[in-house]
Amino acid sequence: MEKQLLRFLVxxxxxxxxxxxxxxxxxxxxxHLGFAGAKRGCDTASCGVCTVMVNGMAVKGCSVLAxxxxxxxxxxxxxxxxxxxxxxxxxxxxxEGAFQCGFCTSGMIMSARAFLNETPAPKDTMEIRRxxxxxxxxxxxxxxxxxxxxxxxxxxxxxxx
Amino acid sequence: MTANKYSVLxxxxxxxxxxxxxxxxATYTFDVKLPGMLYGKILRSPHPHAxxxxxDPTEALKLPGVRAVVTGKDTLGVKQGIWRRYPELCDEQxxxxxxxxxxxxxxxxxxxxxxxxxxxxxxxxxxxxxxxPFVDDPMEAIxxxxxMIHEGVERNVNVTRHIEWGDVEEAxxxxxxxxxxWFKLGxxxxxxxxxxxxxxxxxxxxxxxxxxxxxxxxxxQALLAGVLGLRESDIRVIAHYVGGGFGGKFELxxxxxxxxxxxxxxxxxxxxxxxxxxxxxxxxxRTPMYYYVRTGxxxxxxxxxRETRVFTNGGAYTGMGATALYLTGFFHSFPYKWKAYRxxxxxxxxxxxxxxxxxxxxxxxxxxxxxxxxxxxxxxLGLDIIEIRRKNAHTTGYEVPGQATIGSCGLNQCxxxxxxWIKAKGTLPKNRAIGISAxxxxxxxxxxxFDSPYSFSSAVVTINYDGVVELHVGAQDIGQGSNTTLxxxxxxxxxxxxxxxxxxxxxxxxxxADLGAWGSRQTLMAGNATKMAAEDAKKQLLEFAxxxxxxxxxxxxxxxxxxxxxxxxxxxxxxxxxxxxxxLRGKDGQRIIGRGHYTxxxxxxxxxxxxxxxxxxxxxxxxxTGKLSIINCTTAHDCGQPINTLGLIGQLEGAxxxxxxxxxxxxxxxxxxxxxxxxxxxxxxxxxxDMPECEIIEIDTYEPEGPYGAKEAGEGLTNPxxxxxxxxxFHATGLQMKQAPIMSEMIVNAFKEKKKEGGTR
Ligand code: FES
Ligand code: FES
Numbered sequence: 001m002e003k004q005l006l007r008f009l010v011x012x013x014x015x016x017x018x019x020x021x022x023x024x025x026x027x028x029x030x031x032h033l034g035f036a037g038a039k040r041g042c043d044t045a046s047c048g049v050c051t052v053m054v055n056g057m058a059v060k061g062c063s064v065l066a067x068x069x070x071x072x073x074x075x076x077x078x079x080x081x082x083x084x085x086x087x088x089x090x091x092x093x094x095x096e097g098a099f100q101c102g103f104c105t106s107g108m109i110m111s112a113r114a115f116l117n118e119t120p121a122p123k124d125t126m127e128i129r130r131x132x133x134x135x136x137x138x139x140x141x142x143x144x145x146x147x148x149x150x151x152x153x154x155x156x157x158x159x160x161x
Numbered sequence: 162m163t164a165n166k167y168s169v170l171x172x173x174x175x176x177x178x179x180x181x182x183x184x185x186x187a188t189y190t191f192d193v194k195l196p197g198m199l200y201g202k203i204l205r206s207p208h209p210h211a212x213x214x215x216x217d218p219t220e221a222l223k224l225p226g227v228r229a230v231v232t233g234k235d236t237l238g239v240k241q242g243i244w245r246r247y248p249e250l251c252d253e254q255x256x257x258x259x260x261x262x263x264x265x266x267x268x269x270x271x272x273x274x275x276x277x278x279x280x281x282x283x284x285x286x287x288x289x290x291x292x293x294p295f296v297d298d299p300m301e302a303i304x305x306x307x308x309m310i311h312e313g314v315e316r317n318v319n320v321t322r323h324i325e326w327g328d329v330e331e332a333x334x335x336x337x338x339x340x341x342x343w344f345k346l347g348x349x350x351x352x353x354x355x356x357x358x359x360x361x362x363x364x365x366x367x368x369x370x371x372x373x374x375x376x377x378x379x380x381x382q383a384l385l386a387g388v389l390g391l392r393e394s395d396i397r398v399i400a401h402y403v404g405g406g407f408g409g410k411f412e413l414x415x416x417x418x419x420x421x422x423x424x425x426x427x428x429x430x431x432x433x434x435x436x437x438x439x440x441x442x443x444x445x446x447r448t449p450m451y452y453y454v455r456t457g458x459x460x461x462x463x464x465x466x467r468e469t470r471v472f473t474n475g476g477a478y479t480g481m482g483a484t485a486l487y488l489t490g491f492f493h494s495f496p497y498k499w500k501a502y503r504x505x506x507x508x509x510x511x512x513x514x515x516x517x518x519x520x521x522x523x524x525x526x527x528x529x530x531x532x533x534x535x536x537x538x539x540x541x542l543g544l545d546i547i548e549i550r551r552k553n554a555h556t557t558g559y560e561v562p563g564q565a566t567i568g569s570c571g572l573n574q575c576x577x578x579x580x581x582w583i584k585a586k587g588t589l590p591k592n593r594a595i596g597i598s599a600x601x602x603x604x605x606x607x608x609x610x611f612d613s614p615y616s617f618s619s620a621v622v623t624i625n626y627d628g629v630v631e632l633h634v635g636a637q638d639i640g641q642g643s644n645t646t647l648x649x650x651x652x653x654x655x656x657x658x659x660x661x662x663x664x665x666x667x668x669x670x671x672x673x674a675d676l677g678a679w680g681s682r683q684t685l686m687a688g689n690a691t692k693m694a695a696e697d698a699k700k701q702l703l704e705f706a707x708x709x710x711x712x713x714x715x716x717x718x719x720x721x722x723x724x725x726x727x728x729x730x731x732x733x734x735x736x737x738x739x740x741x742x743x744x745l746r747g748k749d750g751q752r753i754i755g756r757g758h759y760t761x762x763x764x765x766x767x768x769x770x771x772x773x774x775x776x777x778x779x780x781x782x783x784x785x786t787g788k789l790s791i792i793n794c795t796t797a798h799d800c801g802q803p804i805n806t807l808g809l810i811g812q813l814e815g816a817x818x819x820x821x822x823x824x825x826x827x828x829x830x831x832x833x834x835x836x837x838x839x840x841x842x843x844x845x846x847x848x849x850x851d852m853p854e855c856e857i858i859e860i861d862t863y864e865p866e867g868p869y870g871a872k873e874a875g876e877g878l879t880n881p882x883x884x885x886x887x888x889x890x891f892h893a894t895g896l897q898m899k900q901a902p903i904m905s906e907m908i909v910n911a912f913k914e915k916k917k918e919g920g921t922r
Contacts, residue, residue: 036192037185039404041354042437046841049354077185090183094175097807100815101640102182103189103354103404129849136841138354138405139640141818142849144811 011079026061037077048135051107058114088157092148100139202279206261209512209834210295233258262477265443270419299509326562327501332466336457349447355404361420362430377677441839448516476515489523521879532884571799596888602877603768605682616758619673628738635675636687642808654695656720681873688868693757778885787905802870812875820882
């Protein structure tokens with residue numbers, strides 16, 4: 001198949017790839033650019049370990065083709081830490097122990113980040129749970145993850161808090 | 162709450178691997194890429210039982226980009242297994258030569274320059290089979306006329322186990338009430354988020370490096386040496402980060418074996434990652450079982466006798482299944498004092514994917530039957546569900562005849578606290594009820610069927626000039642947090658701050674051998690080894706300090722929070738780092754090295770220590786649809802001295818989610834030898850909205866055999882949940898659920914049955 005040119009932003013850096021149009025976004029990020037934080041956990045778009053943000057929205061990197069995000073702005077877990085400072089969601093995951101094996105963690109953190117961008121003040125923890133419904137975690141039982149997201153929503157990590 | 166007497170233990174600390182994990186930097190086998198690496202794929206049997214007539218790879222080898230095809234004939238053909246002391250239980254050739262025994266069994270493997278080409282090549286390998294009659298249910302497979310799965314194994318009985326104490330017949334005579342039930346327990350997939358994955362890299366100087374997703378690097382080093390004909394020490398197994406294990410990643414798997422065989426043939430690195438479907442159909446699973454339980458009690462609820470017969474669906478090979486067969490029988494007696502007990506277990510080969518160990522190791526099945534039957538007995542006799550358990554509960558010092566001695570046991574306190582919790586709940590809405598289950602679990606197995614010549618756990622502590630401590634352990638962190646727990650134990654024992662400790666694990670070239678992360682062994686066994694190594698290093702430091710301070714020798718010296726001091730006059734002392742600097746000079750510049758090891762001796766048949774717990778599950782049942790939801794899952798839990806506070810909560814919540822899945826979601830039907838739902842759409846696990854709040858009530862005990870009094874946490878809690886859920890259904894509706902997982906159709910059908918019975922009466 002003829003290769004296509006893909007131009008996009010990943011973690012605020014411009015990238016150009018000459019790529020097979022069947023390549024999935026997660027493959028482009030992992031195999032072509034080395035952003036290996038996003039993982040693969042299924043063949044049916046049901047586990048969420050491949051989640052990244054596309055223009056600020058959580059997207060399963062195995063469910064879109066790389067060429068579909070041409071011109072868009074991608075954020076991966078590697079792009080969350082700014083100037084040596086963890087994103088509040090990352091800090092909260094550490095404080096709450098919201099990971100065990102860590103294989104789901106990159107995707108989970110991206111879903112959580114996108115959820116909080118859209119819903120900065122969730123009305124209850126069930127809303128948080130629904131926000132990460134698409135992400136499977138086999139280790140934690142989710143409650144520590146919910147506590148971490150809740151702590152961020154409640155402002156624990158706001159500057160000066 | 163008593164004040165914490167420790168500086169590091171039982172405090173909330175960040176996981177030592179946390180930064181790597183929250184920033185996406187943790188590198189799993191799935192992420193490993195080596196220069197010149199090829200990709201492997203495995204051709205699998207479509208038949209549950211067939212003889213291999215021929216395998217012709219000619220066409221596959223013609224496909225551009227294909228580098229090699231291997232079959233069993235390219236290997237040494239070793240029949241391997243993890244019960245190495247028992248050759249008859251080493252029954253699995255990972256690339257089978259003569260026969261396939263389950264759908265998904267590997268018959269050939271391809272290496273190519275891309276995964277896609279390797280995949281295409283599989284279709285071009287021509288395998289001729291002679292299809293044989295098959296059997297996929299143990300109750301059929303044990304019949305005389307059933308097809309024979311392994312040559313010479315009569316009635317397909319793979320292993321039998323017998324446990325007995327007391328005079329069972331006499332004890333049944335004494336009983337005033339006897340009840341018998343049959344149960345059926347399903348399998349469960351480990352479903353680690355990281356599927357089985359390996360990168361094997363062989364070089365022509367006969368050295369093999371294997372990156373793999375493993376619970377036990379040492380086991381895999383030794384098992385690979387056996388099947389490849391290499392020296393153990395010429396194989397280096399590396400597993401820096403592992404995406405989950407749960408009992409499914411310490412036997413030799415096809416990714417490890419096939420990648421190694423291909424790499425040896427080509428002298429190139431080869432990577433094999435299982436698809437999710439392969440992970441479902443061709444790894445191993447929790448053992449499905451049929452349970453027959455006959456129990457005799459006195460009218461006041463005193464347990465007299467129990468007689469149990471179990472037939473497990475072993476699938477095609479033994480693996481760790483032989484251990485599961487023993488443990489299910491032992492834990493079925495738990496956590497109660499039976500005057501007489503008899504267990505007969507039969508592990509039966511079938512033409513389905515092999516069954517093995519999974520978190521709980523046979524105990525969740527055992528508890529599902531035992532704990533529900535106890536509630537039914539209590540209901541028949543008009544007894545209180547807490548009282549009947551209290552009357553028969555294990556207590557500290559109790560000896561399970563011929564099997565185990567209970568060093569510490571907080572079961573009665575667990576029962577008290579759960580009783581209070583239930584009372585405080587008051588009346589519940591309609592169709593809601595609380596069910597309870599007690600359970601206990603081992604803290605590491607004492608068995609050595611692997612025939613390891615090494616200590617069960619070892620640790621080396623090295624102190625550098627700047628006071629930084631390098632802790633080398635063979636214990637494997639698979640997410641359960643052993644690196645953090647062991648760092649905490651090391652810091653506490655040495656008397657230094659946690660940030661002084663660096664943990665090295667997951668590399669057989671650099672870490673001492675350890676049996677690995679299974680059977681809840683790491684906190685106690687690797688913990689004891691770590692504590693011993695740290696104390697050894699500390700002793701060397703204090704010898705130096707003692708000479709330096711020149712105090713009267715009757716004074717004790719100690720280190721706490723980086724302060725080396727006279728215990729009687731703690732203000733007199735010096736900074737730990739300064740002392741290290743001086744001590745190193747005194748040792749001719751050598752670093753300080755402490756060594757520790759642990760192997761259990763004279764600790765009965767099973768384990769050096771046992772955790773105890775009582776769980777209450779509050780569930781709601783929709784009587785129309787049979788839909789279940791768990792509202793709350795509260796556990797009173799005795800794990801001895803808690804070490805890693807945050808890790809402990811996470812382990813308990815994680816266990817509850819997996820156990821709830823086994824209770825009502827994770828159905829794994831096998832029809833005609835085929836797993837019917839091998840994907841994450843049809844195989845349902847708990848998602849965030851399904852997960853209940855989990856309250857943990859810690860019960861303080863001290864386990865003499867554990868480091869600082871600690872014992873297991875996190876595996877045992879997989880045991881009670883399905884049973885407690887069953888009991889909640891019973892108390893809400895009167896239905897007796899004898900099959901796990903309890904699917905909503907079963908509840909709807911049970912209601913229908915009940916109505917019919919009511920109508921004809
Ligand atoms: S890999 Fe499972 S959802 Fe993308
Ligand atoms: S931390 Fe292991 S899958 Fe979520």
